[in-house]
Amino acid sequence: MTDLSAVKAALKSQRIETPSWAYGNSGTRFKVFRQEGVPRNPYEKLDDAAQVHAATGVAPIVSLHIPWDLTDDYAALSTYAKERGLTLGAINSNLFQDDDYKLGSVANADPAIRRKAVDHLLECVDIMDATGSRDLKLWFADGTNYPGQDDIVTRQDRFAEALAEVYARLGEDQRMLLEYKLFEPAFYTTDVPDWGTSYAHCLKLGEKAQVVVDTGHHAPGTNIEFIVAFLLREKKLGGFDFNSRFYADDDLMVGSADPFQLFRIMHEVAKNNGLAPETGVAFMLDQCHNIEAKIPAIIRSVMNVQEATAKALLVDLDALRAAQLAGDVLEANAVLMDAYNTDVRPLLAEVRTELGIDPDPMAAYRASGWASRIVSERVGGEQAGWGA
Ligand code: LRH
Ligand code: MN
Numbered sequence: 001m002t003d004l005s006a007v008k009a010a011l012k013s014q015r016i017e018t019p020s021w022a023y024g025n026s027g028t029r030f031k032v033f034r035q036e037g038v039p040r041n042p043y044e045k046l047d048d049a050a051q052v053h054a055a056t057g058v059a060p061i062v063s064l065h066i067p068w069d070l071t072d073d074y075a076a077l078s079t080y081a082k083e084r085g086l087t088l089g090a091i092n093s094n095l096f097q098d099d100d101y102k103l104g105s106v107a108n109a110d111p112a113i114r115r116k117a118v119d120h121l122l123e124c125v126d127i128m129d130a131t132g133s134r135d136l137k138l139w140f141a142d143g144t145n146y147p148g149q150d151d152i153v154t155r156q157d158r159f160a161e162a163l164a165e166v167y168a169r170l171g172e173d174q175r176m177l178l179e180y181k182l183f184e185p186a187f188y189t190t191d192v193p194d195w196g197t198s199y200a201h202c203l204k205l206g207e208k209a210q211v212v213v214d215t216g217h218h219a220p221g222t223n224i225e226f227i228v229a230f231l232l233r234e235k236k237l238g239g240f241d242f243n244s245r246f247y248a249d250d251d252l253m254v255g256s257a258d259p260f261q262l263f264r265i266m267h268e269v270a271k272n273n274g275l276a277p278e279t280g281v282a283f284m285l286d287q288c289h290n291i292e293a294k295i296p297a298i299i300r301s302v303m304n305v306q307e308a309t310a311k312a313l314l315v316d317l318d319a320l321r322a323a324q325l326a327g328d329v330l331e332a333n334a335v336l337m338d339a340y341n342t343d344v345r346p347l348l349a350e351v352r353t354e355l356g357i358d359p360d361p362m363a364a365y366r367a368s369g370w371a372s373r374i375v376s377e378r379v380g381g382e383q384a385g386w387g388a
Pocket of ligand 1: 021092093139179181214241249286
């Protein structure tokens with residue numbers, strides 16, 4: 001039988017990391033629809049993140065993206081975060097918006113451009129030292145568009161060399177999280193296209209190198225929870241970039257396109273001790289709210305992760321194991337579906353009440369008046385965005 005107090009304890013200690021860039025303007029190559037009240041600097045992004053944490057109680061960490069969150073005093077930014085009950089999380093590098101990186105960054109044939117790229121990554125580690133961040137999150141747009149454009153193996157050699165130099169720079173408690181993505185912006189080869197490539201590089205680098213699973217970065221039909229289970233078994237799952245998609249890297253609210261997939265992922269996480277802080281899995285959101293109001297969208301996203309987690313924690317693992325060992329296919333599937341079909345919203349309302357916050361985060365945010373306040377206060381200045 002599932003111990004509800006243990007389930008509640010796990011839900012109260014869950015920590016979800018929200019991305020600074022999701023508070024800024026974002027869009028597609030067709031259009032970026034600007035929104036009133038959008039932050040104009042990293043400090044205002046933290047103010048908005050603090051609203052998400054106030055409403056949910058489980059989102060006290062904010063990941064930064066460099067140079068989108070460039071500032072001249074990261075220690076001051078870190079203090080500002082702390083004063084609002086937040087900490088600064090993963091530092092995301094950006095080697096995908098500079099003209100020099102058209103043919104690649106760390107995999108570019110030009111050694112001077114590779115040097116420039118590695119220097120950016122080393123600068124990101126300097127920023128981690130200032131913010132006290134544990135994780136350097138690396139995603140590379142590097143790849144090719146046409147067969148023959150560059151040599152696949154040579155580019156992997158360049159990658160290995162660059163990653164090794166950055167790995168050597170990491171401090172004692174610091175990690176590098178290597179993200180993979182099937183395609184886009186490259187459309188023939190991507191140098192880190194799948195979990196296997198990331199895993200292989202991380203194995204060679206050492207225990208401070210872990211794999212990030214961005215749920216929008218797989219070929220359609222990929223069984224992501226298999227990848228998650230495998231990486232947890234190998235102690236190589238560093239974290240998630242949670243979002244959801246109907247087609248490609250849509251970066252929609254996690255759990256909005258396929259809540260059952262998110263449940264299956266969180267089932268593998270929960271049953272393989274992935275929720276335990278010592279396992280070190282970073283639960284990060286990586287989303288773009290192109291048409292919907294950003295702060296409530298992020299609150300909804302945090303709630304979607306909580307609901308999938310609560311359902312996963314309600315799986316009767318003893319009954320599941322017994323059915324699996326008995327080869328009782330239908331019963332095993334039924335045990336899982338019983339948990340998935342459980343309405344966990346009352347349980348989460350109880351958890352929030354016990355955390356001393358409003359049982360309804362969306363109502364709490366509406367009642368805060370923050371949405372209209374930022375529209376009236378944030379007038380003028382340059383709204384934050386991808387700057388692409
Ligand atoms: C790439 C990605 C990566 C981030 C970017 C904002 O698609 O998922 O994690 O750097 O989005
Ligand atoms: Mn991502």
